[in-house]
Amino acid sequence: MSEIETPRDVYSPVAVERKWQDRWVERGTNSVDLAAAARPYFNLMMFPYPSAEGLHVGNVFAFIGADIHGRFRRLQGHDVFEPLGFDAFGIHSENYALKVHTHPAKLIPANIDNFRKQLKRIGLMVDWNHEVQTTSPDYYKWTQWIFLQLYKAGLAVEKEAPVNWCPECKTVLANEQVIDGYCERHRDTRVTQRYLKQWFFRITEYADRLLGNLESIDWSDSTKTMQRNWIGKSEGADVTFRTAVGQEITVFTTRQDTLFGATYLVLAPEHPLVEELTTEEQRLDVFEYRQKAASLDLVSRKAGSKGKTGIFTGSYARNPATGESIPIWIADYVLMEYGTGAIMAVPAHDSRDFEFATKFDLPIIRVVEDPEKESSELPFTDNVHGILTASGQFNGMKVPDALPAVTEWLESEGTGKGRTQFRLHDWCISRQRYWGPPIPIIYCDNCGTVPVPEEDLPVLLPEIEDFQPDESGVSPLARHAEWYRLPCPECGGKARRETDVSDTFLDSSWYFLRYPSTDHSDVAFDRDLTRKWLPVSSYIGGNEHAVLHLMYARFVTMALCDQGLIDFEEPFSRFRAHGTIVKDGAKMSKSRGNVVVPDAFIDRWGADTFRMYLMFLGPYQEGGDFRDDGIAGIKRFLDKVWGLVRDSTGEGNNANNPKVLRKLHQSIKKVADDIENLRYNTAISTLMEFVNLVRSETESESHAVSPELLEPLVIMLSPLAPHFAEECWERLGNTDSVFDERWPEFDEELARDNEIELVVQVNGKVRARLHVSAGSLESEVVRAASEEQSVRRFIDDKTIRKTIYVPDKLINFVV
RNA sequence: GCCCGGGUGGCGGAAUGGCAGACGCAGCGGACUCAAAAUCCGCCGGGGGCGACCCCGUGAGAGUUCGACUCUCUCCUCGGGCACCA
Secondary structure, three states: OOOOOOOOOOOOHHHHHHHHHHHHHHHOOOOOOOOOOOOEEEEEEOOOOOOOOOOOHHHHHHHHHHHHHHHHHHHOOOEEEOOOEEOOOOHHHHHHHHHOOOOHHHHHHHHHHHHHHHHHHOOOOOOHHHOEEOOOHHHHHHHHHHHHHHHHOOOEEEEEEEEEEEOOOOEEEOHHHEEOOEEOOOOOOEOEEEEEEEEEEOHHHHHHHHHHHHHOOEEOHHHHHHHHHHHOEEEEEEEEEEEOOOOEEEEEEOOHHHHHHOOEEEEOOOOOOHHHHOOHHHHHHHHHHHHHHHHOOHHHHHOHHHOOOOEEEEEEEEOOOOOOEEEEEEOOOOOOOOOOOEEEEOHHHOHHHHHHHHHHOOOOOOOEEOOOOOOOOOOOOOOOOOEEOOOHHHOOOEHHHHHHHHHHHHHHHOOEEEEEEEOOOOEEOEEOOOOOOEOOEEEEOOOEEEEOOHHHOOOOOOOOOOOOOOOOOOOHHHHOHHHHEEEOOOOOOEEEEOOOEEOHHHHOOOHHHHHHHOOOOOOOOOHHHHHHHOOEOEEEEEHHHOOHHHHHHHHHHHHHHHOOOOOOOOOEOEEEEEOEEEEOOEEOOOOOOOOOOHHHHHHHHOHHHHHHHHHHOOOOOOEEEEOOOOHHHHHHHHHHHHHHHHHOOOOOEOOOOHHHHHHHHHHHHHHHHHHHOOOHHHHHHHHHHHHHHHHHHHHHHOOOEOHHHHHHHHHHHOOOOHHHHHHHHHHOOOOOOHHHOOOOOOOHHHHOOOEEEEEEEEOOEEEEEEEEEOOOOHHHHHHHHHHOHHHHHHHOOOOOOEEEEEOOOEEEEEO
16 A cells, blocks of 8 residues: 555545655666667657746656657557756847856756656656757767768858848857848847858758658658658759850759740849940949848848839840840849849749749740730749740640650750759858857868768867847857967967867757767767667657758758668658647747646646547547646546545456446557547546446446556556556555556457447438347338337328448438 | 648537537536535537427538538638749
8 A cells, every 4th residue: 555645535636646656766776777678669759948937838848749649659568868058058048048158067957957857747757767868969079970960971061151140149040040131139129131151960861852852751741741842852954055255054954845935034143144235325223232232131122012123234145946036134133142143034924033034024935835824914934834925846745745845945955954852952051150060070271171080979068157148240159269279280380270160950859869878978879779679769840840850850861861871761650740839829928928837737637637638638649628627627527536446455346347348448448549540538428437437337236447458547547647657556456566567458349239220211301219139130120210209200191212231330211 | 822631519529421519617496415626427509399309501603412510623711831942
């Protein structure tokens, strides 16, 4: 018997939860022997950023759902490894540190301690022996090592690129921090564009594989769709136009079939050919236009709503299909970073070109007809049904046929070539900030760019006091010559360190590789452990990371695989996106003041009730609406189970009640199915139904319930309410952890209904219900059904034209 | 604008071609109590009928089917993602 007993022996969550959290630590219940495990199952959840505010309901919801999955797998006999860590580098921590005038290195440990305490309270099956912290030199040493591996592979390169600059914050902003051209923190400060030399990972090299592998990995469809859109594969062609003096301009188009309708060319303002194409008369105007485009920030330049602008260069090129001379313009609606930075404009069949041509009075030539109508409105952009016209030898072809035909013709003429273009950009990892791992690169006056030798890692982030950014546009580290000056590791000459730090997404792009190997200080990840535990068996997280984190992690994994460092190219075999918890129908946010903090609910109701309540709100993959008052229902349910366990007797009863037994076995199947598919809400309903039935049956016999019925119930409940289940399990006379048990055996025989309720319909409307034995013959059912008073009323004076019989379900007379 | 996902009682939600509203919350009535809380029992989509029962009902409209919350098309609406990507 348990030592926790109040006079009336009611369920006291505080005592139960404290007891079992302590005991799990004593017994090592949540630790796995990684080397010895027979059926390894890596249950991963997205590690949190430890904010100063502490855990909110959104975090907790995500962790609990993943934890339930892990505990369920364990009951199915897997050796489940469920690690957790903290993602504490980055601009968030840094901005907060600046706000409260405290160094992030002082702030972060306190936040982490607070988070860890909160996480332990909700009863996760986490093996804390394998915690990682991205801010620890033991960890970021290997983040820097990963950078070096990519550098060696030629996948890390330096390029000049535009960035957003806020003159008020005196720093670079991510695109997400620019709102309609203004800084998110200073709504009256326009963000400007600066060109800086930065480090990029060439993720675009992997675009095709990142896209193709999506076919074979078991991920949420919503996540895969977002990745597909982000990668943005477009099949088209490069087409070369020539000027009278022989300059060549190559454009990328996906509508090479409309080449005969190309009436002008447009180059991006930054296009390298603009200078030489601009004629003397146009030089001033073009110069002004380019100046203006360069001063605009990246985001507002891309916002398409403000109408088209552009300027004529004065030059002309020959359309290779028609031989016509067409003008060359520049306009900022053409982006340098996509395609070739130049387009052929076909105003009749592209809405952007149409808007531009109309505004600047450029010719519009129709080359695709609508087969439905005589003359449809322009622009006509249907690329499935259209028929080519005014296009020489291609006249009469349907667009889908004309596309490859035109490509072939271009290739035979030597004036173009079929090509695939991706929307995905290379990944800029440079941050002109302080709070991140320094990029492990050295610039030597003699040797040029030199990678930091691996044995010199980590490049420690120095603890400087003046970590705030300034208007120079370089990292705060660049103010510390004592840090960045060093002799070149190759020639010993004068050299300086790279002073930018790397993007936080790099920290999180490989953390799952580190977890099993946290005890290995000599390698980033141990070969044998990695082979045994990866790829990750199940990854559960939010779709807010669908494109960035998940894409970067896939890329890094692929690159490491190509380097022969690991032997799989996809890191997460199965990924499921959970939904969002809203409050009163609206997203939780500080400004709305509707953020739900878990602590008060756990204090009042206990972690188990809170866990179950969150899961009961709605389907896990869709989220739910948090109401304060529904939680009592879950507590009442647990109180009922508590009462059953307390009053259970050995010689007990109901164990042979076929009704109860049938419901038990139906529940064993349904709950397993539901948990497997993350439908925790209906799993809980099913358990409630079972308990309701047990109670009503027990009362009528006025006997206590046998443990034979309660043990399977407690096991099924254990992933959802782990502390509660452990206590019940012990009270039922067991000494081991309930998590060393197996999911109850399902007996199909016992689960089968022998008498079923069969619905009788006339013309599809329910008129009666029959109780028949399972597997009844159609003839018997028809006879019984036609004797029913309520059925006869509708069929007596009519002829039955057809009878539909669905065995054990329904019979329908059509009259 | 494009791409995904939704819209069902007072509320959260269940049912994925076969009994709409499981399970829970709230509400109402009753038992217990001096009383209250807790607990237990019952009712709980709308309309009609004394009644057995009948009609209507899953955002709107059409269609497929013996039968549609479920499949198809059009539209409205909410949420999310992308957005001058050629």
